[in-house]
Amino acid sequence: MEMTGAQILTEALLREGVEMVFGYAGATICPIADALLAAPGLGYTLVRTEQNAGHMASGYARVTGKTGVCIVTSGPGATNLITGIATAYMDSIPLVAVTGQVPSIQLGRDIFQEVDITGAVLPFTKHSYLVKDAAQLPRILKEAFHIASTGRPGPVLIDIPIDVQDQLVQDVEFPEAVQIRGYNPSVRGNDKQIINVAAAISSAQRPVICAGGGVFLARAEEELRDFAARTAIPVVTTMMGLSLFPTEHPLNMGMIGTHGNAAANKALAKSDLLIMIGTRVADRAIFSPDEIQKRMPNIHIDVDPAEIGKNMQSTIPLVGSAKIILQQLMERTLHADCGEWLSQLQALRREELDRTYPEQEGFVFPGRLLKLLGERLREDAAICVDVGQNQIWSCKHLRLKGGRFLTSGGLGTMGYAIPASIGVKTAQRDRQVVAVCGDGSFQMSMNELAAIRARGLDNKILLLRNGVLGLVHQSQTRPPYHGPFGVHLEGDPDFAAIAAAYGIPSLRLNREADVESTLDAFLAEPGPCLLIAEVDPAWRTTD
Amino acid sequence: MKQTISVLVENQAGVLNRITSLFSRRAFNIDSLAVGVTDDPSLSRITIIVDSGNSVVEQVEKQLNKLVEVIKVRRLDESALVGRELMIIKVSANKNNREHIMTICNICGAKAADISPTSMTLEISDTPERVRTFEDMMRPFNILEVARTGVIALQKGSGKI
Numbered sequence: 001m002e003m004t005g006a007q008i009l010t011e012a013l014l015r016e017g018v019e020m021v022f023g024y025a026g027a028t029i030c031p032i033a034d035a036l037l038a039a040p041g042l043g044y045t046l047v048r049t050e051q052n053a054g055h056m057a058s059g060y061a062r063v064t065g066k067t068g069v070c071i072v073t074s075g076p077g078a079t080n081l082i083t084g085i086a087t088a089y090m091d092s093i094p095l096v097a098v099t100g101q102v103p104s105i106q107l108g109r110d111i112f113q114e115v116d117i118t119g120a121v122l123p124f125t126k127h128s129y130l131v132k133d134a135a136q137l138p139r140i141l142k143e144a145f146h147i148a149s150t151g152r153p154g155p156v157l158i159d160i161p162i163d164v165q166d167q168l169v170q171d172v173e174f175p176e177a178v179q180i181r182g183y184n185p186s187v188r189g190n191d192k193q194i195i196n197v198a199a200a201i202s203s204a205q206r207p208v209i210c211a212g213g214g215v216f217l218a219r220a221e222e223e224l225r226d227f228a229a230r231t232a233i234p235v236v237t238t239m240m241g242l243s244l245f246p247t248e249h250p251l252n253m254g255m256i257g258t259h260g261n262a263a264a265n266k267a268l269a270k271s272d273l274l275i276m277i278g279t280r281v282a283d284r285a286i287f288s289p290d291e292i293q294k295r296m297p298n299i300h301i302d303v304d305p306a307e308i309g310k311n312m313q314s315t316i317p318l319v320g321s322a323k324i325i326l327q328q329l330m331e332r333t334l335h336a337d338c339g340e341w342l343s344q345l346q347a348l349r350r351e352e353l354d355r356t357y358p359e360q361e362g363f364v365f366p367g368r369l370l371k372l373l374g375e376r377l378r379e380d381a382a383i384c385v386d387v388g389q390n391q392i393w394s395c396k397h398l399r400l401k402g403g404r405f406l407t408s409g410g411l412g413t414m415g416y417a418i419p420a421s422i423g424v425k426t427a428q429r430d431r432q433v434v435a436v437c438g439d440g441s442f443q444m445s446m447n448e449l450a451a452i453r454a455r456g457l458d459n460k461i462l463l464l465r466n467g468v469l470g471l472v473h474q475s476q477t478r479p480p481y482h483g484p485f486g487v488h489l490e491g492d493p494d495f496a497a498i499a500a501a502y503g504i505p506s507l508r509l510n511r512e513a514d515v516e517s518t519l520d521a522f523l524a525e526p527g528p529c530l531l532i533a534e535v536d537p538a539w540r541t542t543d
Numbered sequence: 544m545k546q547t548i549s550v551l552v553e554n555q556a557g558v559l560n561r562i563t564s565l566f567s568r569r570a571f572n573i574d575s576l577a578v579g580v581t582d583d584p585s586l587s588r589i590t591i592i593v594d595s596g597n598s599v600v601e602q603v604e605k606q607l608n609k610l611v612e613v614i615k616v617r618r619l620d621e622s623a624l625v626g627r628e629l630m631i632i633k634v635s636a637n638k639n640n641r642e643h644i645m646t647i648c649n650i651c652g653a654k655a656a657d658i659s660p661t662s663m664t665l666e667i668s669d670t671p672e673r674v675r676t677f678e679d680m681m682r683p684f685n686i687l688e689v690a691r692t693g694v695i696a697l698q699k700g701s702g703k704i
């Protein structure tokens with residue numbers, strides 16, 4: 001069989017089970033475009049800026065468990081994609097990013113639209129390839145998907161010069177398996193350590209489970225819920241672990257960290273055994289790891305051995321997949337006696353959940369709005385949240401029934417929510433999908449309303465409009481700073497008119513009394529809808 | 544404390560770049576790094592000397608292990624390794640002090656590699672300490688230039704990594 005490099009690429013994508021490619025056109029990927037034209041089995045979503053191809057592929061990957069794929073052109077296309085790749089890297093999202101490149105014989109001469117993209121993304125890709133010979137493509141693609149999706153997942157970049165895309169290869173064979181001698185992530189936990197963990201749990205009086213995004217990545221949601229239920233150990237999550245448990249679940253104490261819930265932070269501070277599962281001890285989650293490490297023993301379960309001991313020394317390190325390790329643990333009789341501890345925390349949690357919210361004429365308080373939104377969502381809804389006050393309010397106040405909460409946790413990339421929610425919707429048309437944005441973040445990705453329209457999607461977007469870059473505004477109005485600067489979004493457009501220009505209807509909300517009926521109308525809208533809620537710029541995330 | 548890490552990697556373009564990029568990104572300080580192909584032409588061995596505490600060196604090992612092209616990483620036992628560095632050193636020399644220089648060379652196990660009416664170029668391959676001693680002994684003769692390879696090392700005995 002004779003194939004061009006570009007045809008090998010599309011064939012390999014089909015063999016990997018790829019159904020959707022997010023991309024943007026350009027001269028150095030014309031051969032690939034031609035191969036896509038001849039591969040109707042591969043869906044294609046045209047983004048409006050390459051960064052969003054990364055975010056859409058990320059949303060797609062996170063809900064399907066498959067590897068997200070994006071294809072962009074060389075030079076500016078590739079550099080625009082960088083933020084998407086870095087965002088995925090920080091949250092360990094499996095992506096395969098393909099970039100076009102100038103002809104291989106001209107590499108290094110700074111010709112039109114040449115950038116060293118493999119060099120540029122080196123620090124935040126799991127691996128990368130610069131392909132010099134199309135005959136290597138079947139192997140490289142097999143490896144790329146394997147590396148992106150196994151162990152600790154992450155983005156892999158494949159840079160393909162245009163002549164390699166055109167290169168004819170005879171007798172193409174697609175490998176069934178990979179052989180990479182330097183890459184063998186361990187999945188099973190060490191049996192001796194498993195016994196130690198079980199023993200530590202049995203003797204703890206105030207244990208707490210701290211679950212992170214790694215649990216989703218390992219597809220270990222069920223195992224975690226079983227494990228918690230069987231031991232009745234209270235659970236806290238990181239931002240990346242939100243939605244592992246429904247907000248009102250009796251064991252769920254909420255999110256830890258700088259912007260976390262009181263009960264969760266208390267659980268962390270006062271526990272006598274910290275059981276970390278799929279979490280990397282990030283600074284926003286565990287602010288002073290040295291303190292925590294001195295105060296209590298900790299079990300650290302992670303698939304990436306380098307995370308154990310990186311930010312905090314571990315008493316019982318356990319390397320492997322969260323799914324397998326939880327199964328191994330549940331083969332043992334686990335006994336935890338912490339009823340007293342649990343009820344203390346539950347009381348604190350209840351107080352927090354039953355709190356009242358501030359009111360201000362002409363505005364709606366995001367906390368109450370998000371609480372009521374969550375209560376109205378379907379059980380399996382996906383909610384994609386941007387960055388800023390809107391993110392923190394969402395983490396704190398959304399009443400999740402389960403479903404899936406997605407945000408850019410590691411990089412905190414504004415503009416993530418809308419494209420990620422489009423990625424989710426592209427994969428799962430029947431799923432209820434809502435994005436939450438601030439007016440700053442919204443304007444970073446509002447061009448993607450076109451993708452919603454073009455693909456006939458019914459995404460819902462909640463815009464918390466406060467006229468400022470709220471979270472930065474909030475920090476600038478407190479010492480050591482002397483006042484807001486560069487955070488007033490003067491020149492903000494009429495967002496309803498923007499939506500209307502894309503054929504998307506919108507609703508406005510500026511009275512607490514209208515919140516419930518407006519939310520109902522918003523969610524009942526059969527197509528896409530933008531809900532613009534007026535938020536007081538003076539409100540802080542601590543209100 | 545100085546520690547020696549021996550790393551087997553795929554002998555491919557770009558691998559060294561990944562490794563040095565890793566060191567700078569993770570803010571690991573290295574004393575020296577030496578690389579060369581092994582008996583198996585598909586493999587290179589990189590010897591890295593790190594001067595850091597145990598927990599940092601452990602992170603270095605773990606981060607290196609994450610690179611797809613890194614096949615094995617071992618911290619060598621400092622009390623049982625053969626470590627050598629090659630130094631080429633050029634000093635000012637003339638008919639009056641050449642013999643004196645050669646005496647020091649003989650004592651230190653160094654050799655003359657080149658000679659000119661006003662200089663001598665000497666080579667020594669030895670442990671880093673002895674190479675340093677030799678360099679110190681050459682200082683009074685006015686050192687013109689020095690090139691050194693960085694340490695390469697293998698564990699003693701018949702085992703291999």
Ligand SMILES: Cc1ncc(C[n+]2csc(CCOP(=O)(O)OP(=O)(O)O)c2C)c(N)n1
Binds near residue numbers: 386390414470
């Ligand atoms: C791409 C990017 N640029 C800048 C920042 C820094 N930043 C963090 S939060 C924030 C303000 C976000 O404003 P907005 O989207 O209006 O949301 P709000 O805080 O008002 O809810 C900024 C500028 C960032 N996180 N990402």
